[in-house]
Amino acid sequence: MKTTVHIIGSGFSSLAAACYLAQDGFKVTIFEKNNTIGGRARQLKKDGFTFDIGPTWYWMPDVFERFFGDFNKKPSDYYTLEKLNPAYSVYFGKNDLITIEDTLEKISKAFENEEPGSSKKLATFIQNAKSNYDIAIKDLVYNPGLSPLELITPNTIKKINQFFSTIQKDVRKEFKNDRLVKILEFPVLFLGAKPSDTPSFYSFMNYADFGLGTFHPKKGMYQVILAMEHLAKELGVTIKTNANIESIIVEDKTAKGLICGGKAFYSNIVLSGADYHHTETLLDKAYRQYSETFWSKKTFAPAALLFYVGFDKTLKHVNHHTLFFDVDFENHAKSIYDNPKWPESPLFYASFPSKTDDFFAPEGKEAGIFLIPLAPGIEDNDNIRKEYFNKIIARFEHVTSQKVSEDILFYESFCINDFIKDYNSYKGNAYGMANTLLQTAFLRPKLKSKTVKNLFFTGQLTVPGPGVPPSLISGKLAANLISKQFGVLV
Template sequence: MTKTIAIIGSGFSSLAASCYLAQQGHKVTVYEKNETIGGRARQLKQEGFTFDMGPSWYWMPDVFERFFNDFDKKSADYYELIKLNPAYRVYFGVNDFVSIFDNLEEIKTTFESIEKGSGKKLENFINQAKSNYDVAIKDLVYRPGVSPLELITPETALKLNQFFGTVSNDIRKKFKNQRLIQILEFPVLFLGAKPTKTPSFYNFMNYADFGLGTWHPKTGMFDVVRGMEKLATELGVTIKTNSVIEKIIVEQKTATAIVIEGKVIKADIILSGADYHHSETLLDAEHRNYSEKYWDSRVFAPSSLLFYVGFDKKIENISHHALFFDVDFDQHASDIYDKPKWPEAPLFYANFPSKTDTTAAPDGMESGFFLIPLAPGIEDSEELREEYFDKIITRFEELTQQKIKNNIIFKKSFCKNDFVADYNAYKGNAYGMANTLLQTAFLRPKLKSKKVKNLYFTGQLTVPGPGVPPALISGKLVAELIKKSIRTQ
């Protein structure tokens, strides 16, 4: 039976869900509040420079392939991938960095050169991480989070103890060198929690890193958004931008319509891929799944201070992706999670897409993306943004031994207030809700409303969690729940 489905938001989860629902034969319309699609993965073009505004790491290529394969397609039908080598560099001091190459053998050699005996230990650690990856990504994360019984399989029974240890403890038992520890702890930061709070099972992120590699769509992550948009429209999906949802109408405990600029738009099913907390504010209080107290009690992944910067020259001594760990890693983490405040000495990440993609900057120039992780809900002002930009650029110049401040010809910042204004992000979070033990699988906000019939949710605040690959999976999971619900009506 064909249904009319209204989807709120056009991020990865919404676009994925739209494709699956259209494939099922439904009439699907996506409504996006901003001028362009993609949600946090929008693109910024300014003065000849091109920037991905949000996600910039293409990990877990198998998840993207699985998505396109579901439509008898492959990613190559929509965009070209380049494997980065080095995948990234981690800077610890002046011209002092560790390069992570595109294959495990070279990475083992690098580890061995830093800590004797660590090469073999790394191989064993990655084998365990691969085993976890095979269980998690090929099976567990494709469960809808409806029941705790979803987690009970012969494979997970063998790994039960890994849900009670932590990634940090596991790494520190095997490796003593602080640099290697920080490199191995880095990938779980994508899950939005400290390594000391992330269950051991999630070391599968290390396999995603060292085992599967870091890729780059030829002209940026927005290639993926464009590819998904093309697939969606091929399947018959309609996408409307500049469409701010003012209310979700509920009649007799059933979602029946959305309101845009005072106009009531009827729908048989409503699916929100917008911020979950914001989506519920579009409902009258009695129809909401979760209270303000509930949201305030959740552990949220960080917000971020971002800078999109255009330089009038090429930047030297730098790779496409670079992490700057020349300050106290644990202190910055504490400033995010334990006692939220602006960090005195922030770690930061820099991304120079024009190192790989010549269209990202004019000839002889460079486009740069800088990110400082921050506590959600933190104070945000132009003065603070400028103070911290100066901090990281000064360090960048020192660490890479070059002057670049006077070569900046374009700069735009984006921080907590912008996450709230552009994405209605709860407390201005950038990555959603952290994947801690008590916020995993069935313990996350539900894909299906418990109080309102025909109302569903998708995205990084629900199952399976933060990150681009999980967003694609979330879209599939909610589409399957909708299909099941329609069958039983």
């Protein structure tokens, strides 16, 4: 009889873990609280428009290739991938923008135009970033975070200083043009921390940006979820939706299954891809590894206010991905990390997937997604959302020199209260726990429970960290631990 695994949640990490475990011979069932799978990576459809609710950036394509390759598949077996050119644009003021294209050569020219001599500095910076990327992918991120010794390899010893300096110091030492500094510091925001708190080693995100590029799966990021669902079902995984977990069954300090809809579903192993903090609330206090004080002291990646907007015309002067850095970067960061509050003048990001893919909007119209990073846990209500929608639309009109407010057919919002309601997200965070020095690798919450046997965790609050590619890796790491414990060689 097969060993059974019940998985809480159906996000990237849960689906990845399910595929690996099913391949290793386990009988796997996923329980998803919402009516569609994908966790944060769901879709919204309205009036002929389609929006990716969660992730919209496809970076680190090699991680996706490695995942599907582990099952003798390729991403192209399931979805069509297009490299974006331009990758994105960054606005610094009215009609004032820098466009990041699809090759390092083109990006170097853009840098040189801004700051003479910067292209040589960029070449050196990206060469180091590539070295870090190779070490991260080969030596570090596929380790399960069990021991500090995982960080000690011949390659990482050579880079030891980069764990004790910061991205901000490195960038600002070489680049004096404030606009270029902001572009180089932007990728680490995906790691959920300020550049001043992010170790230099994480410059590998700059290589992911400039060296590997930005991609778009045709029909959106949800196609990756559907691909993983298809693969999981091919491997024999059962997926239950509208299946909210009420508690984890523990007997003799061992996880024995889940309570869902008042019924007991027994299994040999429980793996949670749901919010780590929430998962521990499904246990009696005696079995929780981390206290409320522990969580309250951690640095969390931002929450977000998102708007999904249907426009009754196509928009000008924007690309598929467009960043609006026309206000003070530092002040917004302080309102997230230092003095949590709503930012007076927020930076924001906008995605217009219909610029690339006509799947997202009816002909002659535009689908727009706007995102404002926020401090987790601050007040969220409809009046605040409306105020900030009006703020960013006014800014958008000014910076891009076009009127759009009268062409808005509708908008939907998603913010802290929704992250809590839909995903049981701690304080409504959007991206998990930040990758600061003291929250890296073995210092993150563990994949395996220290207090309950046969209980495991995966996802962006554990190793290796926030983001879609790390979530795929996290699923593999959790599955490997389970397979090793239960006698399956990996």
